[in-house]
Amino acid sequence: MNKDIAIKVCAGTGGVASGGEEVLSAFRNSISSAGLEATIYEKCSAHRVGCRGFCAKDVLVDVIINGEKTTYKHIKPDMVARIFDEHIMKGNPVTEWIVGEAYFNFHNKQTKVVLSHCGEIDPEDINAYIAVGGYKAAKKAFASMSPEEIVDVVKSSNLRGRGGAGFPTGIKWELGLRIESDIKYVICNGDEGDPGAFMDRSVMEGDPHAVIEGMIICAKATGSHHGYIYVRAEYPLAVKRLQMAIDQCKQSGFLGNNIFGTDFGFDLKIFQGAGAFVCGEATALMRSIEGKRGMPTPKLWRSAEKGLWDKPTVLNNVETFANIPRIIMNGANWYRNLGTDRSGGTKVFSLSGKVKNTGLIEVPLGVTLRDIIFDIGGGIEGEKSFKALQTGGPSGGCIPAEFLDTEVDYESLAQVGSIMGSGGMVVLDETSCMVNTAKFFLEFTQAESCGKCTPCRIGTKRMLEILERITSGNGKEGDIELLEELGHHIRATSLCGLGMTAPNPVLSTLRYFRNEYESHIRDKKCPAAVCKDLITYSVLEEICNGCGACKRACPADAVRGKRKSPHRIDPEICIKCGTCFDACKFKAIIKI
Amino acid sequence: MVTLKIDGKKVTVRKLSTVLDAARKLDIPIPTLCHHPELSPFGGCRLCLIEIKGYPKPVASCTTFAKEGMEIITASPSLEKLRRTTLELILSDHPKDCMVCERAGDCKLQELAYFYGIRENRFEGERRIYTKKDNNPFVAREMEKCILCGQCVRICDEIQGVGAIDFAYRGLKTKICPPFEKDLDCEFCGQCVSVCPTGALTGKMWAHKGRQNFKEVETVCPYCGCGCNLTLHVWRNEVIRVSSKEDTINEGWLCAKGRFGYGFIHSPDRLAKPLIRTAPKEGVDLNKPQNSSRFTIHDSQFKEVSWDEALDYIAVKLKETKEKYGSDAVGGLSSARCTNEENYLFQKFIRAVIGTNNVDHCARY
C-alpha cells in the first residue's frame, strides 16, 4: 500500500483531558501492528478550543491521506479501530463521524496569523516549526537588521499590546532600546488570569516557538540579554512545551550565548507564577519574579526605564510576541493593512456564552461585533434573542444590541463603555440578568484585588454588597446612585488597571440596562428571572395535568395537589431550586 | 532642578522629587496615610490625589515626579469629595473604638476623619475579622484597625532588613501578618510600631498607661554607643512610653532595647536607700536569678542608713586607707553609663581629693 498518511490528534489540555493521549496511542498501535508508516501529530490546543462545540466534548482527529483531509469529531479510543479499518485501510471515510458545515464556517470567516500554526504543526518539535518558516524572521533580524530597523518595522506595523491596554508595541521597544543599561530584560506575560480565557495558553501550548522567536527578536531590538516567560503554574502543559522549546532552541543555538553565530547572547527562563489575576499586571508580575508579593507598584518610572530589579524592561503579552515573526517576515504594511487605522493586525478572542459556536477565534481588527457573533459564532443558541456582549474579561463592560455594528478595536470598545482586555467575549441572551452578571464579575475582581489600595479593596466590596442587596430584593432607593458614585470613584482613584476597570461591568450595565436595576429595587422583580430571591415558581393550572412529576422531584415538599388535578406550589416552603421547573414536561411551571 | 506651580505658587525642587515633596516644601497640606519619606513609594491609600493640568484624571502626588512647568491643584471640590469618599471607605472597615484605642489623639486616621467631619458612613458593611495571635511581649497587634498602608511592611523590609511581615490574602480579606499568620517572632525593634499611623500596632507595655497630658522629655538612650535620641513620655513621674523623632541622628529608628527596654527605671529592685554592710562578706552566688538580689541579699547583709551616715562612713574609711597605705592604694572605677559631668567629677575627686591617678572605667569590656 503506497499511501502518504498523516494523522493529527488534538492533544491540548482539553484534548488530553478527554482522552487525546489514548486516541493517539490507539492510532499508533493500529498503524504499527499493520506495519504501516504514518506521520502522527499531536495537535495543539487551539483547535481543541477553536471548535469547542466538537472537541470540548471529545477528541478531534484529522486523517490526511494523500493530502486529502477528513476531520472527525467526538473520537474515543474504541472508535479508532473502525476509522483505521474503513478509512485508512479501505479508503472509505466514516461519514457519520465527520464534522459538519458549522465547523468550516467557523474557520473560514477567520484570519489566522497568530493561530495559523496552532493545530497544524507539532508544538513539541522545533523542526516542525522550522519547516513552516520558523526562526527565519529571527535569523533575518540578526543577519541583516539593526535594532532601529526592527523597531521601525514593529512601529509601522501598528501592532498594539495584546495584553489589554493596547500600548503601541513599537514605541515600547523604542524606549527599551533608547535607555542605556548594563542589564535589560525582556518579559513575556503569559499570566492570563481572566477566568475562562485561554488564548495565550493556546498559543503557548500550540506554537511556543513563535513566542520565543518574538522574544529573541525583541532582545535583539532592545539589546537585552535576559528574558523571562511568566506562566501561571496552572498551565503545566504550556510550561512543559515552552521548556522543551527553550531547550531545543539552546541546542540549535537560537538561545544562549552566541545566538545565530553572532556574539549576542540571550538567556531565557520560565518563571511559574502562583496564579493571581493581579499578577498579570505588569508591575505586579515583575515584583512576583523578584520574589515579592505580586502587588502593583506605582508607575513612577516606566518599565522601560526601571522594571524588573529596577532595570530597563520590555514586557509584552504572549500574543504580542507571537505576532512579531510574521511581521518581520511579511512586512509592516501587510500587518497594518489587516487591521484598522488605529490598530494593525488581528486579535484572538475567546467566544463563549450563548452562541452556537464557541471557541477561540482570530479576526482582523475592525470587524464588527455582529460579524463575530452571527457569522463566526453562528448566532444565538436556541430561539433566544441577543441581549448583550460582555467583552474584556471580568473588568470589561456589557455592550447592548444597538452597538453590534461597532468595529472592534481598543478605542471603539472603550467608547461604548467596555474594553478590549485580553479578548474575552461572552454572549448574553434574554435569559441573563444584567444585575446578576455585573455582580458575578465584581465578585471575581473583589476577590482578586491585591488589597493595596483603598478604593479597589474596600470600594469594590461595598459595590458588591449593594449588588447583593439589590439581587436579594433588599435594594433601596439611592442604591443606583451610590453604585454610580462608587463606580466612578474607584475608576478615578485606583492605583492599577484592576481597580480602574473593576466597576466597568456595573457602570456599563447601569448605562444600558438601568431599568433592570430599577425593577429589582422598586418592583422586587428580576426581569430575566434569574435572581432567586426575586422569583416565584407557580403552576399554570390550565396546562397542569396533575402528573405529579414536580411533586416527586421537589426536595422541599413544597408542591401540593392530588394526582390528575392541577398542582400548586407553596411559596412559603419553596426554596426556589427550580427542580420542578425542569421536571415538568408540559411547561406548566413558570417562574416570574 | 525643576520648577512647577502648586495652587498658583511657584516652587523649585530637586529632580526626582515627587509632587508631594514639592507641596510639602510650600507647606501646602495634602492628606496622606501611606507615605513615609524614608520608605519606597507605595501609593496605596489614594488620599494624596491632586489634579495636574492636562492630565485626564487626578493622580497620587506621592507617586508622581514633579516635572518642569507642571500646574497643580491640591484642593478642589471634586478632589475633596474623592478624598472624603476614600476616607469613608477606610472607616467602613475600621472599628469605632477610638474611646479605648491606645492611639486616640495621636492617630492619623482619626485626625482625618475629624477634619472631614465623617460621622455617618454610607458604606457600612462587612469588616475584616482577625483571630488574635499575640503572645509576643512587645508589639500589640489589633489588626482590625489596620488600614493596610504597608508602612510596617516596608520599614521591616527596607530599613530593618528583616522582612518579618507581609501582605497576605486578597480582596477585602487582605491583611498584614507574619508568614502563616503566626505570632510575631523577630528583632522586636518596634520600627513597625513607630510608623503605624493607626492603633493597629502599639507597644504592649504602653497599654492603659495614659494617652494625654503626658510630658515629652528629649534624651539619649542608656544602652549602646550609637547615642540614639529618645523621647520619654512621662505621666506622673512614670516613663510610660519611649519613642524617637525622625529628625534625629538615628532618624527615629530604635532597637528593642532602646524602644522597649525602659522598664528597669521603675523596677521594684531599684536601690532606694544607702546601705551599709552588717554581715561579713560572703561570696557571690551566681545561681540566684539576676533580678532578685534586692530582696534576698539586702536584708540579710545590709542595713538602710541615711546619706549622711553612709557618706561619713565612706569618708572615714577612704581617709584611713589613704593615710595608712598612701593615695595609690585607693582606686576608682567610673562608668560609661554615667554622664560626662559625673565622670568629670569622679576623676577630679580621685585625682584632686584622693590624690591618685587610679581611675578608669569599663571601656575595655
Next chain:
Amino acid sequence: MTNSIPEIENHDVIFVIGSNTTETHPIIGLRMKKAVKRGADLIVADPRRIDLVRSSSLWLQQTPGTDVALLNSIMHVIVKEDFIDKKFIEERTEGFESFKDSLDEFTPEAGERITGVPKEKIVKAAFLYGDAVRPGIYYTMGITQHTHGTENVYAIANLALMTGNLGRESTGVNPLRGQNNVQGATDMGCIPDFYPGYQRVDVPGIKQKFEKAWGVKLSDKPGLKAPEMIRAAIEGKLRALYIMGENPILSDPDVRHTINALKNLDFLVVQDIFLTETAELADVILPSACYAEKNGTFTNTSRTVQRIRKAVEPPGDAKADSYSISELGKRFGYEMNYNLMEDIFQEAKKLWPALVGVTYKRISKAGLQWPCPTLDHPGTPYLFKGGFPRGRATFTSVRYRASEELPDNDYPFLLSTGRQLFQYHTGSMTRRVDAINMVSPGAYIEIHPDDADKLNVRDGDIVKVTSRRGSLDIEVMVSERPLKGLVFIPFHYREAAANLLTNTALDPVAKIPELKVCAVKIEQSNK
C-alpha cells in the same frame, strides 16, 4: 569614630571586622544596610556568620585571633596591586618603606594558612577595599579584646593610611564604642594616664594646668588600669575601691579572680541603681539615679555630645552620682559645689579646648561633634581633614602573634564571648525588663552542628563548659553561626557567667583582656 553616623550611608565599601554591628550597634547596622541598598559593597570579617553576612558581598571567616595575619595579607595584595595612595603616604605619613617590607611574608597563601580564609577571598577583599573611593572600616571588641589587640588596631590603621582612606567624608576608620558614654568617660579623663581631653598626666605643663585649675597638687604617676586594679587588689596593693556604676564581676574576665580581688579589699563602695553582683561584695552601697532621672550630657561613639534630661524623680532616696561625689569632696575639705550641671561641663570645657563651642543651649535640639573649638563652630563630622594632630602619622609594622591560650587536647574548643541583641552588658538593666526576658530568657552556647554531632548533644541539652579557670552549665544552641571548633557564649547572664571561663591575659599596651579567645572543653552535664 573618625566619621559620623550619617556618613555611613555614603560609603562605597564598608569593611566590618570584629563587630557584630547589627546586634551591638543596631542603628549603625541599619545605616550599613542602607549603604548596601544604595550599592555599597560590604566586606565582613568575622569568625561567626553574624547577621551582617546576609547583606555582605564578601565574608571572610577568619579563625579568631588571626586578624593581624588577615589584614597584613590584604595589605600585601594592596601593595602588590599598587592600590596604595602615594601622595597621601608621602605628604602625611612616615615609615612606609620599612613597613612595606614587613608585609612581604604575608602572601595570600600565608594568610590563608594562618587565618583559614581562602586566598581568593583575601585578594578580593584587597581589590574591593583598595579600589574603593569612600571606604570605611568598622570594628569593635572583636579587634580589641585580644592580647594583641593593639597590634590589630595598628594593622587597621596601616590599611587606612597606605590607601589614604582617612580624613575625608565617608572615609575613615571607625571603632564603635560599646556603651552609651564610653566615649564621654574617656574624654572626661576617667582613664589612668590622661586628664580630660587626652592630656597626659605625666607631662609637666599639663599637670600644672590642672593643678592650677583644681587648686591642689596632683600626682604625675599614671594610675592603674581597671584590670591592673583587680590584680593589685589580689596582691594587697590596692586596699579601697570606689566603683560608680560598674559591675566588674560579670564583665571582667575570670569571675573567680574578680570576686577574690574584691573580697580582698579593705573597703569597697559601690554606687549603682541595682544591687549588682559587684554590690553584693560592697561595704557601702549608694543608690543612684538612672539616666532618666538626671541632667547632663552623653557623648556617643561618633563624638557627638548630646543632652540627657531628667524625666522622672529617682526612687526613694536615690540621688544623682554627682551628689555623693560632691558631698564626699566636702568631707575631705574639698569644695565641689556647682549650682547647675552645666557648670561642671563649663569647667571641663575650660580645660579642653575641643569642647569650648559646645553649650547646653547649642545642643538643646541636636548634639555637636567635638572638636568644636568655638561658639560658632559647627562641630566636626569627620576627623583628620587637614592633617593629623601630631604631624605625620606613623606606620607601625606588626607581626602576627598567636593568642595567649589556644585550644589543645585538654581544652579543644575556642571560646569567644560577646553580646546579643536583646540583652545589654551584664544584664543589670535589661534583665529587669520582663518583656526582654521573655524573648531572651537565658544563656546559651552556640555550637557548630558538626561539633554538636561529635559531642552528641542537641539543641536544648545542658552541657558543662570548663576552662582552666572555671566551669559552668549551659544550654546548647546548635547553630551554623560559629566556625567549626569555635563556640560562643553571650556574657549577659549571671547564672551562666561567660566570664567564669575567660582568660585574664591582657594586651600589654591597652590592658584589654583577651575575652575573644580562650580554650574550653565541653562535656555532657550531670545537671
